[in-house]
Amino acid sequence: MPERNNTPLLDIRDLKVEFPSRRGVLVAAQGVNLSLQPGEILGVVGESGAGKSTIAYAIMGLIEPPGRMAQGEILLKGERIDGLPREKMRRIRGRRIGMIFQDPLTSLDPLQTVEAQLVETMRTHLPISEAEARARAVDLLDQVGIPNPAERVKNYPHQFSGGMRQRVVIALAISCEPEVLLADEPTTALDVSIQAQILELLKKLVREKGMGMIIITHDMGVIAEVTDRVAVMYRSRLVEEGPSDKILTRPDHPYSQSLIAAVPPPDRRIERFPLVEYIEKAGDESRKLDLATHWLGQARDFGQTDGPLLRIEDLTMRFMTKPSILPSRRRYMTAVDHVSLDIRDGEVFGLVGESGSGKSTVARLISGIYTPFAGRIHFAGEELTAFKSRREANRLRRQMQMIFQDPYSSLNPRMKVRDIVAEPIRFHKLASSGAEVRRIVDDLLDHVGLGASAALRYPHEFSGGQRQRISIARALATRPRFLICDEPTSALDVSIQAQILNLLKDLQEELGLTMLFISHDLPVIRQMCGRVGVMQHGKLLETAETEELFNNPQTDYTRHLLALMPRMKRAA
Amino acid sequence: MSDAARPSPARETEPKTAIGRFFDSDLWWSFSHSPLVIIAAIVTVVMIFSAVFAPLVAPCNPFDLAQLDLMDSLKPPAWLEGGDPRYIFGTDDQGRDIFSTILYGARISLLVGFLSVILAMLIGVTVGLIAGYTGGLTDTILMRIADVQLTFPAILIALLVDGVMRGLLPPEMHEEVAIYVLVLAIALSSWVQYARTVRSSALVERTKEYVQAAQVIGLPAPLILFRHILPNVMGPVLVIATIQLALAIIIEATLSFLGVGVPPTSPSLGTLIRIGNDYLFSGEWWITVFPGLALIILVLAVNLLGDWLRDALNPKLR
Known part of the structure; x- marks a missing residue:
């Protein structure tokens, strides 16, 4: 733990931010008291709309009019920085407070090289020469773990991958050695494996340079991974603050408790998520319905099918990345590469993988949104890919529905x-x-x-x-008898996710649905699925019973994914 | 909770009827808070009404020969010396009341404007939807046709269509179909705007998941296009339609001024301006100035409405 002295690095007192509109004043944050010590990582956690990002924007003096800071003060090393004139604030931003945004794609200028952006930032704030700044730019890229920094510094942002780009953003944020680093959902747009690397990097930089960092996130896993202290926001208010260990294991406030309870445990399977009715009081009590009389139960005699309900053989899909009139000059990207799998009647089959692994493409091929390039799809014993007319396919497609991500x-x-x-x-x-x-x-x-x-x-x-x-x-x-769920909860807050997963589970049991459940989130997969397939680069690496996969993974990639799963210590 | 489904707090008081919802909407709010737009709307409505109900509003029917008196010809506006209080804006060479001819002329102008906008919208939206949703070769071909279309100015198309029609139809029908030739010519030169806008919106909409959901349900493409995509691309179309209405009225006036538009027997504003032009240098300025002013006011008002609609529907543009 960092030592405490009398003047904290950053001190927020009784902050209130409001956005007046013609329908009345919306209070985005109120009564927020926070302080940050050098070398400390403070997490601000909460669900969407709770007012987490508002705090960061208030610190930076970037609240967009008509929004305003209605009350409170923000002190940087004992000096008030709220309400400073624009020009003075500009000198603090970047120089003394650095910021990392969620989307690395949009927070860099696509028309300038990384070097130009780094040099410009440094020369704006620091009294150094062009040559010194260039040398430091290379050094910074090296610090954030970009291989070959001397060459890469000449590249444009689009030449970096998502994770690398976020590293560049971090290099930019720390280029002037700020005292405070604000990170607003720094890893939300990234895959798990890259998330782990970025968090590790941030942690290292904060410790080495003695900066204070506020990390804003909705993800309890991130909180558990890096923070020393956590503040929990709920509906614009700070409901609880304390050391991370305590909040994660023994939260006092009922909201923090339900928030933690809603996080799917990665290490075991639970029957249902405990009632998390804090945000949306939508009916969670299960209404048993009688399939014999209910409309949903009518015409369910689909007939017995021998073998699996869905069988995919050598399914391949490629997208044209470079169109041309001449077939020889066209370029393709293979999104799904000879995938074969069976889904049995009545089971929930999980498909897991990182972005770009082709799992959503598989879902869209099965549901008929895309037409496969090669391979066969059998549904209920009939070959879907063999149907020539829409009408015939529709008869079977009616039995197959899809729930989308967004x-x-x-x-x-x-x-x-x-x-x-x-x-x-x-x-x-x-x-x-x-x-x-x-x-x-x-x-x-x-x-x-x-x-x-x-x-x-x-x-x-x-x-x-x-x-x-x-x-x-x-x-x-x-x-339907077969439901495809394509990342059905990844756009939702964790407590809502728990409700939706409960609902899907109930429906699956009541209606005897067969499900293909696609997710990048291993803990969610573990809660929902009976069997799992792991995809990478369009290939299906392995399929196994869920518990078998989690306990005894067969491939390196699966082991790698499992190792990266953020683990939270929990109260017994 | 069985009554569930709580809306977000800010909307708790929202009125439930369609009319109530309209008066509560941001669109109405921005309308009722900009005086200039209200004036433009009033002017437009008044001009459209008085044009539509010209036979009732106008003091006399300028095309009823029985009402004309050559003794009244070339009278200046009522407030000038020699003016006649019966003719506010004076009379032309045949003793026709300028005010009445403007009302009747605006009728033709608006008719041509509305018809050509509707026709252009039908062509453009259909082409745009098909191109945007189908993509690929169809898209390329349709959009190249649109590009070629853009290289012809409206006047050229009008002359072409006019010439073809004259060749095809017997001479006695020329005057009857003149208006429709004009409508066709203006529509042919302006549908590309709609097609391009709708295509780009449709390209965005078709990748959205609600369209994929409709595909999974099994809906055929035409149904998806018209039930799902069309309502979601209509916003910008309405904006273009409003601005194009003003443009169509101007094109019509231009063509009529040049003599390829509507015949002098049923003159539009443009025809009136041309007729008046002959008298401009002999001192009878009112014959051309008042129809000109009417045209300017109408086009300006419609344009202001169109600009406001564009801003109100797309707050990001401001």
Whole structure:
């Protein structure tokens, strides 16, 4: 633990930030008291909209008008820095406080070399010559772990991969040796393996240079990995603050407790997530339905299929990356490379992999959004890829539905929820009258935990979790037997994720659904799936029973992924 | 919780009816807070109404020969010496009331404007949707056609269409179809705008997951296009349509001024300006100035509305 002295490096007292709008004043943060010591890493954790980023923007003096800091003070080494004139604040930003943003793609200037950006930043703030700055630029890249720094410094941002780019951003942030480093979701846009490296780097830099760092994140794993102290934000307020060990294992505030309880444990399988009703009080009580009489249960006699429900053989998909009239000059990228797998009737099959591994492409090939380049897909004993006419394929496709990742774009913003859910029922003529359609829709919405009153609203009136429930209702509306879930919770907050996973589990059990569950998140996979397949670079590396895979991985890549899984110490 | 589905706090008080929701919307708010736009809207509405109901509003029918009196010809506006209070803006060489001819002329101008905008929108939106959604070769071919289209100015197309029609139709029909020839010519020269905008929006929309969800449900492409993508690309189309309306009125006036537009028997604003032009140097300025002013005010008002609509629908542009 860093030693404490009387003047903290950064001191935030009774901060209140508000955004006036014509519908009233929105308070983004209030009553926030925080302090940061040199060499310390403070985590600010909370769900979306809790006001975490607002704190960082307030410190930097970057709150966009009409937003304003209504109250409180921010002190840097005992000096007030809030309300400073623009020019003075500009000299503090970058020089004394560095900032790392979430998206490394947009926080670098694409038209300048990395060297130009580093040199410009340093020469703006430090009294050094061009040559010195150049030398230091190379040195900085070396410090953040970029191989071959002397050559790479001449490159443009697009020539770096995502993780490397974030390293460049970090180099930029520390180039003037700031006293405070603010990192706003620094690893959210990155894959787990890169996340671990970046966190390690940040930790090392803070310790070496004696900087203070505030890391803002929604991810409890990141908090557990790097922070000394944690502040938990909930609905614009700081509800709890203390040493990381204590907050992660024995939180006092009920919100912190439910937040921690909602994180899927990586090391064991739990039946259900404990009730996490802190944010959205959507119905979590399970309503048992009688399949014999319920609409969802009708026409479920799909007939016995011998063998697996879904069989994929040598599925291959490639995308053209360089179109040309001449076939010989076209370039392709193989997204899915000879993947074969079976999914048995009634099981939940997980597909895990990092971004670009081709797992979502597999889902889109099965659901018919893409047409495979080669390979066969058999569903319920019939070969989907052999159907020439749409109509024939539709008969089987009705039994197969998909839940998408992004709840904000997966619902047509111009349609009412009732029409969204009713569309598949009407199209497949699953109900005889308009009144019946309406009754079914209301019932479905009720079943996924939204009131029937939701039917008359538009999607934008709902939160992310509620929208995902609408998506699920729509998927159920064709009375499917096979559900493809493509990262259904990765855009959601952790407590909402727990609710949605509970709902999916309940539905799977009640309706006897077969599921393909795609995720990059190993703990989630462990909670949901019976068997798992691991994908990398378009290839399926191994498939195994979930517990078998977690306990006894067969390939190096799987072992690597498992090792990177953030582990939290928990109270027994 | 069975009544669940709580909206976010800021929206708790939101009115439930469609009309209530409209008056609560940001669009209405930005409208009611910009005086210039309100004035433009009032001017546009008044001009459209008085043009549509010209036979009721106008003091006389300038094309009813029985009402004309050559004794009243070339009277200056009412407030000048020699003016006649019956004719506010004076009369032309045949004793027609300028004010009335403007109302009747605006009728033709607006008719041509609206019809050509609707036709251009139909062509452009359809082409844009198909090109954007289908992509590939279809997209390339359609968009190259659009590029070629852009190289012809409206006047050239108007002359071409006019010439072809004259060749195809018997002479006695020329005057009847003149308006439709004009509408076709203007539409043909302006559909590309819609096509390009709709194509680029459709390209974005088709990758969104709600479109994929519709594909998974099994909806055929035309249904996805018209039920899902079309409503989501209409915002910018309405903006273009408003601005194009002003443009179409100007093109019509230009063509009529040059003599390839509507015939003098049913003059539009442009025709009136041309007729008045002959008298400009003999001192009867009012014959051309007042129709000109009417044209400027109408186009300006419609343009202001279009600009406001563009800003209001896309706050990022401001």
